[in-house]
Amino acid sequence: MYELAPNIELLFTEAGDYQDRVRAAAAAGFTAVEMWGPTGADAPATPKDLPALKAALEETGTKLTAQLSEPRTQFMIPPWDHSEFYRKLDEGVAIAQDLGCPRIVVGSGTGFGGWKRQVQLDKLIEIYQKAIAQIDGSGITLALEPVNIRVDHPGSLLDRTTEAVYVARGVDSAYFGVLYDIYHSAVEGEDMAAELENAGDLIAYVQLADAPGRGEPGSGGLDWAATFGTLRASGYDGPIGLEYYPTQESVASVALIRELAATA
Numbered sequence: 551m552y553e554l555a556p557n558i559e560l561l562f563t564e565a566g567d568y569q570d571r572v573r574a575a576a577a578a579g580f581t582a583v584e585m586w587g588p589t590g591a592d593a594p595a596t597p598k599d600l601p602a603l604k605a606a607l608e609e610t611g612t613k614l615t616a617q618l619s620e621p622r623t624q625f626m627i628p629p630w631d632h633s634e635f636y637r638k639l640d641e642g643v644a645i646a647q648d649l650g651c652p653r654i655v656v657g658s659g660t661g662f663g664g665w666k667r668q669v670q671l672d673k674l675i676e677i678y679q680k681a682i683a684q685i686d687g688s689g690i691t692l693a694l695e696p697v698n699i700r701v702d703h704p705g706s707l708l709d710r711t712t713e714a715v716y717v718a719r720g721v722d723s724a725y726f727g728v729l730y731d732i733y734h735s736a737v738e739g740e741d742m743a744a745e746l747e748n749a750g751d752l753i754a755y756v757q758l759a760d761a762p763g764r765g766e767p768g769s770g771g772l773d774w775a776a777t778f779g780t781l782r783a784s785g786y787d788g789p790i791g792l793e794y795y796p797t798q799e800s801v802a803s804v805a806l807i808r809e810l811a812a813t814a
Contacts, residue, residue, distance in 0.1 A: 551811060551812050551814065552778070552781075552787075552789070552790050552809055552811040552814055553581060553582055553615075553618070553788075553789040553790070554580060554582070554789070554792055554804070554807065554808065555575070555580070555582035555583050555584045555613075555615040555789050555790065555791045555792065556575050556580055556583050556584070556788055556792045556800070556804065557584050557586075557757075557791055557792055557793040557794075558571040558572060558575065558583050558585050559585060559594070559595065560793065560794065560795055560796065561575070561792060561794075561796060561800045561803070562574040562575050562578075562800045562803070563738075563800070564799065564800060565661075566597065567607035567638075568585070568598050568599070568602075568603050568606075569599065569602040569603050569605065570606070571583070572603065572606040572607055572610060573606055573609070573610055573682070574800075575612065576610035576611070576612050578800075578801050578804070579808075580612070581611070581612060581613060582612060582613040582614070582615050582786065582789055583613075583614060583615070584614065584615045584616040584617070584757075584791040584792075584793070585598070585611055585614065585616075585617050586617070586618045586622075587617070587618045587619075587622060588593070588600060588617050588618075588620070588642065588645045588646075589620060589641075589645070590796075591620045591621065591638070592620050592621040592622040594622070595618065595620075595622075596725075596734065600645065600649070600716045602646070603649065604648060604811045606650055608651060608747050612789075613650065613789075614649050614650060614651040615651070615652070615653065615755070615789045615791060616651065616653040616654070616655055616791060617642070617645070617646060617649075617651050617653070617654055617655070617757055618654070618655050619635070619638070619639060619642050619654050619655065619656045619657075619692075620638050620641075620642060621634060621638060622657075629707070631684065632677060634674065635677075635681075636680070636681065636684060639681055639684060639685065642654055642683070643685050643688050643690050643760075646690050647688065647689070647690070650748060650799070652689070652690065652691060653690070653691045653692075653693050653754065654690055654691070654692055654693070654756070654774070655692075655695050655729055656678070656681075656692050656693065656694055656695070657692050657694070657695055657697065657706070657778035658674055658696075658706060658707040658708035659707060660705045660706060660707060661705075661706070661707030661708075665712065667707075670707055671713055671716060671717060672720070674707075674708070674717045675717050675720035675721055678692065678717065678721045679720075679721050679722075679723075679727060682721060682723045682725055682726055685725075687729045688724065689725075691725045691726065691727060691754050692726050692727075692771055693727055693728065693729040693754040693755045693795075694708070694714050694717060694718060694728055694729060694735075695708075695714070695728075695729035695739065696708045696709055696710055696711055696713065696714040696727070696728075696731075696734065696735075697709060697730075697731070697734050698733075698734040698735075698737035699738075700737055700738065700739045701737055701762075701764075702734070702737070702764070705780075709734075709738060709772055710738065710747060711728065711730060711735055711740055711745040711748075711749065713744065714728045714729075715728055715748055715749045716753055717750045718749075719748075719752070724803070726754075727748055727752050727753060727754025727755070728752050728753055728754060729754060729756070729757065730746065730749065730753050730755075730756050730757075730786075731756070731757040731758070731759075731793070732756065732757065732758040732759070732772070732777060732781075733757070733758060733759035733760070733761050733764055733793075733794070736761040736772060737761050737762070738764070742777065743780050743783070743784070744782075744784070746781070746784035747784065748778065749784075750785075751785070753784070753786050755788060755789070755791065756781065756786060756788065756789075756790045756791070757790065757791035757792075757793045758777075758790055758791070758792060758793070758794070758807070759792075759793055759794035759795070760772050760774075760794065763795075763797075764794055764795050765794055765795055765796065765803075766792075766794050766796050766797065766798070766804065766806070766807065767794075767806050767807040767810070768806040769797050770805075774802045774806065774807065774810050775810055777813035778810050778811065779814070781814070782814050790811070792804065792807065
């Protein structure tokens with residue numbers, strides 16, 4: 551059985567503010583949630599009342615599985631000055647520790663068309679080796695997310711799971727891995743089984759949405775029973791973030807995926 555973590559930016563918005571969404575998710579039977587940026591310093595997140603959010607998590611016994619790093623788009627390569635990322639990383643780690651969140655999701659930014667792709671990937675390795683050294687001892691894992699450039703994130707540097715895995719292998723830390731987003735991978739036309747086999751134990755977190763459309767499972771064309779079978783066969787047994795745009799009320803939108811996750 552997989553533990554599902556609704557994204558409180560997108561789900562249970564009917565309940566009100568973020569802390570109320572945590573309570574609504576817990577009332578619906580969820581034991582975990584995820585979110586985007588904690589302070590709303592960068593889109594798409596909006597500011598959160600962190601003490602109120604912490605109180606709601608503690609009150610309901612709900613875990614926070616992942617939060618985004620801020621700023622959201624970290625790197626343009628060049629320039630080489632990434633000091634704002636490193637400065638905000640310390641703040642994000644402190645918030646994650648306070649909220650009991652074990653993962654911070656990071657990305658690649660847009661890259662730079664004038665530099666060879668391999669050079670830019672190797673630069674990402676350097677950036678994240680420095681980041682891991684900076685937060686050494688924090689207990690927080692950085693999860694690198696490749697995103698699709700065909701629909702949602704045109705211009706992003708990192709759009710292939712294999713390249714995220716390359717970066718993770720280069721960083722070479724138990725506290726650095728890959729976020730495998732089933733939706734982004736499907737939009738890019740990847741073979742899920744092959745990607746997960748190549749990644750092995752570098753998969754630090756998984757998110758999902760249906761494709762096309764990025765709605766709840768059942769709203770698109772993916773075979774979710776088969777998808778869960780592939781995920782289970784890969785050996786991944788961690789939480790799964792529900793990062794989709796619901797086409798119906800939140801509780802109704804999770805019905806299919808909860809049924810499948812319970813037996814996966």
